[in-house]
Amino acid sequence: MSRAVLSLGSNLGDRLAHLRLAVAGFADELVAVSSVYETAAWGVTDQPDFLNAIIVVESDRCDEWAWLRRGQELERRAERVRERHWGPRTLDVDVVTVDDVRSDHPDLLLPHPGTPTRATVLIPWLQADPDADLPGRGPVRDLLRALPESEKAGVTRRDDLPLS
Ligand SMILES: Nc1ncnc2c1ncn2[C@@H]1O[C@H](COP(=O)(O)OP(=O)(O)OP(=O)(O)O)[C@@H](O)[C@H]1O
Numbered sequence: 702m703s704r705a706v707l708s709l710g711s712n713l714g715d716r717l718a719h720l721r722l723a724v725a726g727f728a729d730e731l732v733a734v735s736s737v738y739e740t741a742a743w744g745v746t747d748q749p750d751f752l753n754a755i756i757v758v759e760s761d762r763c764d765e766w767a768w769l770r771r772g773q774e775l776e777r778r779a780e781r782v783r784e785r786h787w788g789p790r791t792l793d794v795d796v797v798t799v800d801d802v803r804s805d806h807p808d809l810l811l812p813h814p815g816t817p818t819r820a821t822v823l824i825p826w827l828q829a830d831p832d833a834d835l836p837g838r839g840p841v842r843d844l845l846r847a848l849p850e851s852e853k854a855g856v857t858r859r860d861d862l863p864l865s
């Protein structure tokens with residue numbers, strides 16, 4: 702059995718519809734789903750706010766590469782156009798972790814290297830799985846506690862935007 706944590710993001714077009722498309726694409730494998738969070742853009746900051754969420758999925762038919770391919774297929778279905786690094790996108794599906802798998806292959810870095818510093822990942826992940834652990838780095842709860850308040854301030858839970 703393979704268990705993956707996937708980060709969903711959208712800041713173009715109908716953002717909620719794009720996240721819902723991703724959740725529907727993993728409907729048969731869903732174990733946990735966070736709320737939707739509205740988040741100020743990090744990295745490239747002159748772009749619209751994102752909606753972000755975390756889903757936890759499980760299957761005995763997927764390995765880490767299959768989870769990546771499934772996410773990329775959903776990005777294509779959302780008509781994502783790659784224009785700019787860290788730029789606006791209809792749908793981003795990042796593989797945050799797959800069990801304890803470590804990978805330094807550039808096409809699939811695991812755990813996803815941005816995870817420890819991204820409140821946009823850690824906050825919804827902790828909600829979806831209060832016992833979450835980032836392999837090699839420890840409890841998500843502790844990583845989140847270590848982040849500056851300024852990083853967390855831009856992350857707002859939006860329970861008025863249900864994923865299903
Ligand atoms: N853990 C991972 N999850 C998703 N894509 C990954 C991962 N590790 C490496 N990649 C590679 O990253 C490339 C796409 O990156 P993308 O344009 O989505 O990056 P980004 O989302 O803008 O930035 P970031 O990865 O820092 O969030 C793909 O070629 C994909 O194979």
Ligand SMILES: Nc1nc2c(c(=O)[nH]1)N=C(CO)CN2
Pocket residue numbers: 709710711740741742743744745750751753787788793821
């Ligand atoms: N708030 C927020 N900002 C971002 C995000 C994201 O998912 N949320 N993704 C990016 C590229 O992956 C760049 N910036």
